[in-house]
Amino acid sequence: MANTRTLEKGAKIVLASHNAGKLREFSMLLAQTGITVVSAASLNLPEPEETADSFEGNAAIKALAAAQASGLPALADDSGFCVAALDGQPGIYSARWGGPQKDMHIAMNRVHTETGNNPDRSASFVAVLCLAWPDGETRSVRGECHGHTIWPPRGEHGHGYDPMFVPEGDTRSFAEMPESEKNTLSHRGKALSLFLKECVAG
Numbered sequence: 001m002a003n004t005r006t007l008e009k010g011a012k013i014v015l016a017s018h019n020a021g022k023l024r025e026f027s028m029l030l031a032q033t034g035i036t037v038v039s040a041a042s043l044n045l046p047e048p049e050e051t052a053d054s055f056e057g058n059a060a061i062k063a064l065a066a067a068q069a070s071g072l073p074a075l076a077d078d079s080g081f082c083v084a085a086l087d088g089q090p091g092i093y094s095a096r097w098g099g100p101q102k103d104m105h106i107a108m109n110r111v112h113t114e115t116g117n118n119p120d121r122s123a124s125f126v127a128v129l130c131l132a133w134p135d136g137e138t139r140s141v142r143g144e145c146h147g148h149t150i151w152p153p154r155g156e157h158g159h160g161y162d163p164m165f166v167p168e169g170d171t172r173s174f175a176e177m178p179e180s181e182k183n184t185l186s187h188r189g190k191a192l193s194l195f196l197k198e199c200v201a202g
Protein backbone atom coordinates (compact mmCIF):
# COMPACT_ATOMS: atom_id res chain seq x y z
CA MET A 1 0.00 0.00 0.00
CA ALA A 2 1.33 3.46 -0.91
CA ASN A 3 0.01 5.02 2.26
CA THR A 4 2.61 4.53 4.97
CA ARG A 5 1.98 7.32 7.45
CA THR A 6 2.38 5.88 10.94
CA LEU A 7 2.02 7.01 14.53
CA GLU A 8 5.22 7.49 16.50
CA LYS A 9 5.63 5.35 19.62
CA GLY A 10 5.01 8.15 22.14
CA ALA A 11 2.15 9.71 20.19
CA LYS A 12 -0.91 11.20 21.85
CA ILE A 13 -4.23 10.25 20.27
CA VAL A 14 -7.90 10.81 20.95
CA LEU A 15 -10.00 7.73 21.54
CA ALA A 16 -13.16 8.72 19.71
CA SER A 17 -15.66 6.58 21.62
CA HIS A 18 -18.32 7.36 24.22
CA ASN A 19 -18.74 3.70 25.18
CA ALA A 20 -17.31 3.03 28.67
CA GLY A 21 -16.84 -0.71 28.01
CA LYS A 22 -14.82 -0.10 24.85
CA LEU A 23 -12.74 2.58 26.59
CA ARG A 24 -11.85 0.13 29.38
CA GLU A 25 -10.76 -2.48 26.86
CA PHE A 26 -8.72 0.01 24.83
CA SER A 27 -6.90 1.34 27.88
CA MET A 28 -5.92 -2.23 28.81
CA LEU A 29 -4.93 -3.08 25.23
CA LEU A 30 -2.90 0.12 24.72
CA ALA A 31 -1.25 0.11 28.16
CA GLN A 32 2.07 -1.40 27.01
CA THR A 33 2.34 0.47 23.71
CA GLY A 34 3.62 3.89 24.80
CA ILE A 35 0.68 5.54 23.05
CA THR A 36 -1.00 8.15 25.25
CA VAL A 37 -4.76 8.28 25.03
CA VAL A 38 -7.22 11.06 25.78
CA SER A 39 -10.93 10.37 25.60
CA ALA A 40 -13.43 12.22 23.43
CA ALA A 41 -15.52 12.88 26.55
CA SER A 42 -12.61 14.54 28.40
CA LEU A 43 -12.28 16.96 25.44
CA ASN A 44 -16.05 17.49 25.38
CA LEU A 45 -16.23 16.25 21.81
CA PRO A 46 -19.77 15.67 20.55
CA GLU A 47 -20.97 12.22 19.48
CA PRO A 48 -21.48 12.42 15.69
CA GLU A 49 -24.44 10.72 14.02
CA GLU A 50 -23.52 7.36 12.54
CA THR A 51 -25.14 7.79 9.14
CA ALA A 52 -23.04 5.39 7.02
CA ASP A 53 -24.20 1.93 5.92
CA SER A 54 -21.05 0.04 6.95
CA PHE A 55 -18.77 -0.38 9.99
CA GLU A 56 -15.95 1.16 7.90
CA GLY A 57 -18.06 4.22 7.03
CA ASN A 58 -19.21 4.84 10.60
CA ALA A 59 -15.72 4.35 12.05
CA ALA A 60 -14.43 6.96 9.59
CA ILE A 61 -17.21 9.43 10.51
CA LYS A 62 -16.35 9.15 14.21
CA ALA A 63 -12.55 9.27 13.74
CA LEU A 64 -12.63 12.23 11.33
CA ALA A 65 -14.99 14.24 13.55
CA ALA A 66 -12.70 13.78 16.57
CA ALA A 67 -9.46 14.44 14.64
CA GLN A 68 -10.81 17.62 13.11
CA ALA A 69 -12.27 18.90 16.39
CA SER A 70 -9.15 18.13 18.47
CA GLY A 71 -6.27 18.60 16.04
CA LEU A 72 -4.89 15.22 17.15
CA PRO A 73 -4.90 11.84 15.40
CA ALA A 74 -8.06 10.05 16.48
CA LEU A 75 -8.91 6.37 16.75
CA ALA A 76 -12.54 5.31 16.48
CA ASP A 77 -14.16 1.89 16.80
CA ASP A 78 -17.37 0.93 15.06
CA SER A 79 -18.46 -2.50 16.05
CA GLY A 80 -21.44 -4.77 16.30
CA PHE A 81 -23.00 -8.16 16.83
CA CYS A 82 -23.91 -10.10 13.68
CA VAL A 83 -26.35 -12.97 14.13
CA ALA A 84 -26.60 -15.51 11.30
CA ALA A 85 -30.26 -16.38 11.95
CA LEU A 86 -31.05 -12.65 11.57
CA ASP A 87 -29.10 -12.29 8.31
CA GLY A 88 -26.33 -10.45 10.13
CA GLN A 89 -28.54 -8.09 12.16
CA PRO A 90 -28.23 -6.12 14.39
CA GLY A 91 -24.79 -5.44 12.80
CA ILE A 92 -24.18 -1.70 12.45
CA TYR A 93 -27.45 -1.13 14.35
CA SER A 94 -26.27 -3.01 17.47
CA ALA A 95 -26.23 0.06 19.72
CA ARG A 96 -29.52 1.33 18.28
CA TRP A 97 -31.29 -1.96 19.10
CA GLY A 98 -30.93 -0.87 22.74
CA GLY A 99 -33.21 2.12 22.15
CA PRO A 100 -32.42 5.74 23.04
CA GLN A 101 -30.72 4.68 26.31
CA LYS A 102 -28.64 2.00 24.49
CA ASP A 103 -30.05 -0.47 27.03
CA MET A 104 -28.25 -3.73 26.29
CA HIS A 105 -30.82 -5.86 28.16
CA ILE A 106 -33.43 -4.62 25.71
CA ALA A 107 -31.04 -5.27 22.81
CA MET A 108 -30.22 -8.83 23.93
CA ASN A 109 -33.89 -9.62 24.47
CA ARG A 110 -34.69 -8.41 20.97
CA VAL A 111 -31.99 -10.65 19.46
CA HIS A 112 -33.35 -13.58 21.47
CA THR A 113 -36.98 -12.92 20.50
CA GLU A 114 -36.27 -12.41 16.81
CA THR A 115 -34.04 -15.51 16.65
CA GLY A 116 -36.98 -17.58 17.94
CA ASN A 117 -36.53 -21.32 17.40
CA ASN A 118 -34.02 -21.00 14.59
CA PRO A 119 -31.48 -23.77 15.28
CA ASP A 120 -28.64 -21.77 13.70
CA ARG A 121 -26.95 -20.09 16.68
CA SER A 122 -23.86 -18.79 14.88
CA ALA A 123 -22.92 -15.20 15.53
CA SER A 124 -19.89 -12.98 15.36
CA PHE A 125 -18.60 -9.72 16.66
CA VAL A 126 -17.00 -7.28 14.21
CA ALA A 127 -14.85 -4.25 15.03
CA VAL A 128 -13.49 -1.77 12.51
CA LEU A 129 -10.92 0.66 13.86
CA CYS A 130 -10.25 3.84 11.93
CA LEU A 131 -7.33 6.16 12.60
CA ALA A 132 -7.92 9.65 11.19
CA TRP A 133 -5.47 12.52 10.97
CA PRO A 134 -6.58 16.15 11.31
CA ASP A 135 -5.87 16.68 7.57
CA GLY A 136 -8.45 14.03 6.68
CA GLU A 137 -6.26 11.02 5.94
CA THR A 138 -7.70 7.75 7.27
CA ARG A 139 -6.60 4.19 7.73
CA SER A 140 -8.75 1.30 8.91
CA VAL A 141 -8.43 -2.30 10.05
CA ARG A 142 -11.06 -4.95 10.82
CA GLY A 143 -11.23 -7.76 13.39
CA GLU A 144 -13.84 -10.50 13.75
CA CYS A 145 -14.59 -13.08 16.42
CA HIS A 146 -16.86 -16.03 15.57
CA GLY A 147 -18.93 -18.06 17.99
CA HIS A 148 -22.55 -18.70 18.98
CA THR A 149 -25.38 -17.20 20.98
CA ILE A 150 -26.70 -18.58 24.27
CA TRP A 151 -29.87 -17.90 26.24
CA PRO A 152 -30.27 -16.97 29.06
CA PRO A 153 -27.33 -14.55 29.20
CA ARG A 154 -24.48 -15.47 31.59
CA GLY A 155 -21.71 -13.55 33.37
CA GLU A 156 -21.03 -10.22 34.97
CA HIS A 157 -17.93 -8.97 33.14
CA GLY A 158 -17.65 -7.12 29.86
CA HIS A 159 -20.37 -5.01 28.28
CA GLY A 160 -22.96 -4.93 25.51
CA TYR A 161 -23.94 -8.34 24.13
CA ASP A 162 -21.08 -10.18 25.94
CA PRO A 163 -23.39 -12.21 28.25
CA MET A 164 -25.10 -13.92 25.27
CA PHE A 165 -21.99 -14.76 23.19
CA VAL A 166 -19.64 -17.75 23.49
CA PRO A 167 -16.53 -17.55 21.30
CA GLU A 168 -15.43 -20.57 19.24
CA GLY A 169 -13.25 -22.98 21.21
CA ASP A 170 -14.66 -21.97 24.63
CA THR A 171 -17.71 -22.78 26.73
CA ARG A 172 -17.82 -19.51 28.68
CA SER A 173 -19.53 -16.37 27.51
CA PHE A 174 -17.40 -13.25 27.02
CA ALA A 175 -19.00 -11.92 30.21
CA GLU A 176 -17.80 -14.96 32.18
CA MET A 177 -14.13 -14.23 31.32
CA PRO A 178 -11.87 -11.61 32.84
CA GLU A 179 -11.65 -8.71 30.36
CA SER A 180 -7.92 -9.38 29.91
CA GLU A 181 -8.79 -12.83 28.55
CA LYS A 182 -11.61 -11.57 26.35
CA ASN A 183 -9.11 -9.11 24.85
CA THR A 184 -6.89 -11.97 23.63
CA LEU A 185 -9.79 -13.48 21.64
CA SER A 186 -12.03 -10.59 20.72
CA HIS A 187 -12.74 -8.76 17.47
CA ARG A 188 -11.40 -5.58 19.13
CA GLY A 189 -8.22 -7.29 20.33
CA LYS A 190 -7.59 -8.69 16.84
CA ALA A 191 -8.27 -5.36 15.14
CA LEU A 192 -6.01 -3.57 17.60
CA SER A 193 -3.08 -5.92 16.97
CA LEU A 194 -3.44 -5.30 13.23
CA PHE A 195 -3.59 -1.58 13.96
CA LEU A 196 -0.39 -1.70 16.03
CA LYS A 197 1.36 -3.67 13.28
CA GLU A 198 0.19 -1.48 10.39
CA CYS A 199 -0.21 1.98 11.86
CA VAL A 200 2.36 2.38 14.64
CA ALA A 201 6.07 2.93 13.93
CA GLY A 202 8.11 -0.16 14.86
Ligand SMILES: O=c1nc[nH]c2c1ncn2[C@H]1C[C@H](O)[C@@H](COP(=O)(O)OP(=O)(O)OP(=O)(O)O)O1
Nearest residue numbers: 017018019077078079080081094095159160161162
Ligand atom coordinates in the same frame (compact mmCIF):
# COMPACT_ATOMS: atom_id res chain seq x y z
O1 LIG B 1 -16.98 -6.38 22.62
C1 LIG B 1 -18.21 -6.23 22.62
N1 LIG B 1 -19.00 -6.89 23.47
C2 LIG B 1 -20.31 -6.75 23.51
N2 LIG B 1 -20.99 -5.90 22.74
C3 LIG B 1 -20.25 -5.20 21.84
C4 LIG B 1 -18.86 -5.33 21.74
N3 LIG B 1 -18.40 -4.51 20.79
C5 LIG B 1 -19.46 -3.89 20.30
N4 LIG B 1 -20.59 -4.30 20.94
C6 LIG B 1 -21.95 -3.80 20.73
C7 LIG B 1 -22.19 -2.72 21.76
C8 LIG B 1 -22.89 -1.65 21.02
O2 LIG B 1 -24.28 -1.90 21.11
C9 LIG B 1 -22.50 -1.86 19.57
C10 LIG B 1 -21.41 -0.92 19.13
O3 LIG B 1 -21.97 0.27 18.61
P1 LIG B 1 -21.00 1.50 18.30
O4 LIG B 1 -21.75 2.54 17.60
O5 LIG B 1 -19.75 0.98 17.66
O6 LIG B 1 -20.56 1.97 19.75
P2 LIG B 1 -21.29 2.91 20.79
O7 LIG B 1 -22.39 3.66 20.13
O8 LIG B 1 -21.64 2.12 21.99
O9 LIG B 1 -20.12 3.92 21.21
P3 LIG B 1 -19.24 4.84 20.20
O10 LIG B 1 -19.93 4.87 18.87
O11 LIG B 1 -19.17 6.17 20.84
O12 LIG B 1 -17.88 4.20 20.13
O13 LIG B 1 -22.03 -3.21 19.47
Ligand SMILES: [Mg+2]
Nearest residue numbers: 018050078095
Ligand atom coordinates in the same frame (compact mmCIF):
# COMPACT_ATOMS: atom_id res chain seq x y z
MG1 LIG C 1 -22.05 4.56 18.33
